[in-house]
Amino acid sequence: MPHPIPPTRAAGLQRLAAFAPRMGQPYAEGRNHDPGPDAAARTPPAVSGLSPYLRHRLLLESEVAAAAVAGPGGGAAESFIRETLWRSYWKGWLDLHPAVWAEYRAAVAAAWPGRTAIPGLEAALAGRSGIACLDSWAAELVATGTLHNHARMWFASIWIFTLGLPWVLGADFFLRHLRDGDAASNTLSWRWVAGLQTPGKHYVARAGNIARFTAGRFDPVGELNEDPAPPAAGPLPPPQPLPAAAARPRGRLALLLHDDDLHAESLGLEGEGAEIVALAGFATPGARSPGGCAPAVAAWVEAALADGLDRAGRHFALAPCRLAPAEVAGWAAASGCAAVVTPWSPVGWTAEALGPVEAALAARGLPLLRLRRPWDSACWPLATRGFFAFRKHIPRLLQELLPPSPGGAAPAAGPTAA
Ligand SMILES: Cc1cc2nc3c(=O)[nH]c(=O)nc-3n(C[C@H](O)[C@H](O)[C@H](O)COP(=O)(O)OP(=O)(O)OC[C@H]3O[C@@H](n4cnc5c(N)ncnc54)[C@H](O)[C@@H]3O)c2cc1C
Incomplete structure (x- = not known):
């Protein structure tokens, strides 16, 4: 059977070109809505579906950002550009904090042998938790290799705060099934939901929010723990300098x-x-x-x-x-x-x-x-704190990293990063 998301750069470029007209207002207004895979098959989704291509660098962040800056969305594509830069931010953050990945790997390895004895874990993985939305998303992830960003957030939150399951085994489930499975985006997003990444802040999934943004497909009122105790989070390790990259080889x-x-x-x-x-x-x-x-x-x-x-x-x-x-x-x-x-x-x-x-x-x-690509060398050292500190740099980064288009100041689309 052909891949529904063909694993080629040509297919990524085609998807990028097709999505470019929707990068502005339609994205900003629609990106939080998850109408479900059936609706997404009928009408163009509000989100790009570019992540498997970006994750494996069949497409480069610089190309996608350049298309957003130069495209019909123009200045209105700010929200799309910001989301694209989340990937660069997470990658930089994890490269500056490698101990967080080592800790995650060790925790998964330690939990793995005893996982079948964890009450509720096997049922949740098999889509039999009894919470209809979570069960539907578990099945969707396994069947399609992806989940909408909002569904990933709700899933992780319900997994951690309603079912009380170890976050590392939820993150592991995602990594095993996501086509865009990524060490930085996945580990750090799960940590963010769990309240480990931004100490004092955890993400709580609420029934009303789920009903609103799933076109009423789910309404888990009374099923979720909407008032979980704040998790006990240790301090974040200090950032390490980025390892040196090789000079231009000869x-x-x-x-x-x-x-x-x-x-x-x-x-x-x-x-x-x-x-x-x-x-x-x-x-x-x-x-x-x-x-x-x-x-x-x-x-x-x-x-x-x-x-x-x-x-x-x-x-x-x-x-x-x-x-x-x-x-x-x-x-x-x-x-x-x-x-x-x-x-x-x-x-x-x-x-x-x-x-x-x-x-x-x-x-x-x-x-x-x-x-290391110039894009990474410029973005990653700035990922020492939270995304809100990082995003201040986005206009300057785009100015410096994207080439000006032949006719003016707007950067052109096309391979740019090396
Ligand atoms: C718990 C959890 C786990 C996640 N695991 C992964 C993962 O393993 N791999 C992965 O690539 N993304 C992960 N994400 C981030 C995000 O959900 C996906 O990148 C996004 O859903 C991809 O869909 P899209 O291409 O249609 O995104 P769009 O909304 O069209 O965004 C455009 C691009 O911006 C980037 N982007 C958008 N949102 C995010 C985000 N929150 N974090 C980082 N980059 C983002 C992606 O490269 C994406 O392709 C996770 C998020 C959560 C909450």
């Missing part, structure tokens, strides 16, 4: 792609003394969880990797190969390269897989050069 290089960044064409690896002599890629979607991930998610990620490799192969005139992480060092050594370059992998399971790859390459005398 010489004979092997290019290693992965599913955190599948747009090699805009990495700026052409010329200036750099020669790409070999091309390979890996993806480890099963490393999202001790339970792996849904087969449909794994298939989507593998197909997205194939698309990224195919485009990169044409761009660099090389035959790409798909490798397991343990095969990378042997492949690189056989290629005769002087170093391996790879797009930056933010904190998450792909970066975890790159650790042993780097060690195996070092054992053969080959450095692994991680290239």
